Amino acid sequence: MTANLGGTELAAAIRAEVAAAAAELTAAGTPPRLAVVVATADESSAWYVRSIARTAEKTGIACSVVDLGDTAAPDRIRTELAALSEDPAVHGIILQTPLPPDAIFEDLASAIDPAKDVDGANPLSLGRLAAGLPAFAPATAEAVLALLDHHEVPLYARNAVVVGRSNVVGKPTAQLLLQRDATVTICHRFTKDLRQFTRSADVLVVAVGHPKLITAEHVAEDAIVIDVGTNPTSDGGLVGDVDADSVTGRAGGLTPVPGGVGPVTTALLLQHTVASARG
């Protein structure tokens, strides 16, 4: 029996807390504001930004989308991030990907004030996270842990395997699992015999961007599987990195796509923004 580890209920609870905090801040004269810097014409990125902006407005957080165009020079992006960091009316800053080919995400994100770095993109935030110091964690990584906690999945002394090592998802998720005393293995494109590692997982987190990469043969019986992947389909839908039909019946629990990690990620971005506005 594979439990459905959905995220919509948890996301709604976080959004309700955020809305109450945003109303208090607004009444006290500090209306929370999030700024999203965009330098791409990518349609799935535009869809994601619209969804953040819509959810922010619904919870009482103003959201400005600063679209610099897909030919923006790295210096132009850096200048904008620095200006938003200086602006006292802005409490959260997100640098959206993809970026123009000559722009290096981590390099530009270092221009985001760590106090406003609500998606944990500044390398300083990532370093602090790795050192166990207070910092905003990347919202997706935090969403993985929040979902595991919400569904009461124990982590202490368990084997956790993370497939994917990006700075935005894989690495910070591994750090957060390590902080919870899981034994953590990180796999990537050059991992030999992926199955050998994934089958050792009590908790398997997949963040690759490859539809249906993970099938029943990669999963131990009763393992908890968190599918971070969001891959657009030709009919306008989304599929994860895990073949849900294949692992259902073998895994102990699986997050749906959509409706799993995604809504919790957005809710946490907004939670970070009100935390930043509170100072």
Ligand code: NAP
């Ligand atoms: P990314 O930067 O492209 O990183 C993908 C990672 O997967 C890389 O570390 C890569 O290894 C690894 N990989 C690629 N092919 C592999 C294979 N065959 N076997 C094992 N590892 C492989 O992607 P990302 O930004 O981390 O995002 C990953 C997925 O999560 C995407 O589908 C993205 O859309 C989704 N996402 C979802 C949310 C959400 O809120 N739900 C948020 C962010 C991202 P190398 O490092 O060796 O290249």
